[in-house]
Amino acid sequence: MTDEMQTGQVGRVPGVRIVGTGSALPSRTVTNDDLAQIVDTSDEWISTRTGIRSRRYCDRAKGESQLTLACEAARRALAASGHTAEEVGVCLVATFTPSAATPSTACLLERELGLAEDTLCLDVNAACAGFVYALYTAGCLIERASRPLALVVGAEELSRVVDFSDRSTCVLFGDGAGAAVLERAAGAPDLVATWGSRGNDEALFAPGAGAVDAQGAPLASHLSMDGRAVFRFATEVLPRCTAEVLAAAGVEATDVDRFVFHQANKRIVDVAVRKLGVDPERCAGNIDHTGNTSAASVPILLDELVRTGELSSPARVVMAGFGAGLTWASCLVEVAP
Numbered sequence: 001m002t003d004e005m006q007t008g009q010v011g012r013v014p015g016v017r018i019v020g021t022g023s024a025l026p027s028r029t030v031t032n033d034d035l036a037q038i039v040d041t042s043d044e045w046i047s048t049r050t051g052i053r054s055r056r057y058c059d060r061a062k063g064e065s066q067l068t069l070a071c072e073a074a075r076r077a078l079a080a081s082g083h084t085a086e087e088v089g090v091c092l093v094a095t096f097t098p099s100a101a102t103p104s105t106a107c108l109l110e111r112e113l114g115l116a117e118d119t120l121c122l123d124v125n126a127a128c129a130g131f132v133y134a135l136y137t138a139g140c141l142i143e144r145a146s147r148p149l150a151l152v153v154g155a156e157e158l159s160r161v162v163d164f165s166d167r168s169t170c171v172l173f174g175d176g177a178g179a180a181v182l183e184r185a186a187g188a189p190d191l192v193a194t195w196g197s198r199g200n201d202e203a204l205f206a207p208g209a210g211a212v213d214a215q216g217a218p219l220a221s222h223l224s225m226d227g228r229a230v231f232r233f234a235t236e237v238l239p240r241c242t243a244e245v246l247a248a249a250g251v252e253a254t255d256v257d258r259f260v261f262h263q264a265n266k267r268i269v270d271v272a273v274r275k276l277g278v279d280p281e282r283c284a285g286n287i288d289h290t291g292n293t294s295a296a297s298v299p300i301l302l303d304e305l306v307r308t309g310e311l312s313s314p315a316r317v318v319m320a321g322f323g324a325g326l327t328w329a330s331c332l333v334e335v336a337p
C-alpha cells in the first residue's frame with residue numbers, strides 16, 4: 001500500500017456529453033439501529049466514522065436484484081435522454097456483483113430493454129471505479145461507431161456479498177443502480193479521463209461464487225477489507241486523480257460546476273475537498289441514505305443532483321471513483337440532460 005503511485009496516461013474523447021441520467025434504489029431501508037441488532041455497533045459509531053445513516057437492500061421476496069435495479073435505472077436514463085432503446089449502440093454495465101457470471105448484466109439488458117442485437121454489450125469490473133472506467137470506455141467505443149449513443153450503468157447488490165458477522169464491513173455497503181446516456185454530438189466538449197490500477201488482493205477482496213483457495217477448498221464468498229489501508233489509499237488517490245484530470249483538461253477547480261465523488265466514506269470526500277481547496281457545497285454527497293454502493297454510487301449521486309435541480313444544464317462535472325483492484329479513475333464530462 002505504500003508503493004509510489006505511477007500516473008501518466010490521459011484519455012480524451014472528442015465531442016460527447018451525458019444527455020440523460022436515471023437511478024434505482026431497492027425498497028428495503030436498513031438503518032444503523034437495525035444493524036446494531038445484528039452486530040456490536042451503534043448509530044453513533046457508523047454515522048460519525050462514515051456519514052452513513054441508512055442504506056437500501058434488495059428485497060428478494062419482491063423480486064428485486066442487481067438486474068432489476070440495472071433495468072430500472074437504465075430505463076429512466078433512456079427516458080430522460082429522449083432517446084429510444086433502438087438508438088443505443090453500446091451498453092456497458094459496471095459491476096462486481098452481477099446477478100450471474102454469465103450472461104453479463106449488459107447482455108440481459110439487451111433483452112429487458114429491447115436493445116438492438118448489434119449493440120455492443122459487456123460488463124466492466126473495476127469495482128468502485130467501475131462507472132468512470134465504463135463511461136470513458138463507452139466514449140471511446142462510440143467515437144467511431146455508426147450508432148454513437150451509449151448506455152452506461154453501474155449496478156450492485158452488495159448485501160449479497162457482505163459478511164454479516166463482520167461489523168467493520170457490513171455496516172458500510174448498500175444496493176443500488178445508476179445510469180447515464182452518453183451521446184456523441186457536434187459542438188459537445190471533450191471528455192477527459194485519467195485512471196490507474198495496482199493489483200492488490202489483500203486490501204479489498206471478494207472471491208465470488210465458486211472461488212477456491214490454493215488447495216482447492218471453497219472460499220467463503222464474503223467481501224473482506226483492511227479498512228485503514230484502503231482509507232489511506234483513498235485519501236491519497238482521490239485528490240490526486242481529481243487534480244490530474246483538471247490539469248489534463250486545462251481547467252481550474254473553480255470552473256467545475258460539480259464534483260461527483262464515489263461515496264465510500266464522507267470523511268474521504270472531506271479530505272479530498274480540503275486537499276483540493278474546492279467549495280464543499282460543490283462536492284455534497286448522498287452517502288447518508290445510500291451507504292457505499294460501489295460502481296453504482298457515482299451515477300446514483302449524479303442522477304439525484306439532476307432530479308433535485310442542483311445541476312445547471314449544461315454542467316461541467318468531474319467524477320472520480322476508487323476501490324478494489326486497486327483501481328481509480330476520474331473524468332471531466334459535460335452533463336446536459
Ligand code: UT7
Binds near residue numbers: 040042168292294322
Ligand atoms: O469503496 C471503496 C473502498 N472502501 C473504502 O474506501 C473504505 C475505506 N475505509 C474506511 O472508510 C474506514 O477505514 C472504516 C469506516 C472502514 C473504518 O473507520 P476507521 O476510523 O478507520 O476505524 P478503524 O478500522 O480504525 O477502527 C476503529 C475502532 C476499532 O476498535 P479498536 O481496535 O480501536 O478497539 C474497531 O474494532 O472501531 C472498531 N469498529 C467498530 N466499532 C463499532 C470497527 N467497525 C465498527 C463498527 N462499530 N461497525
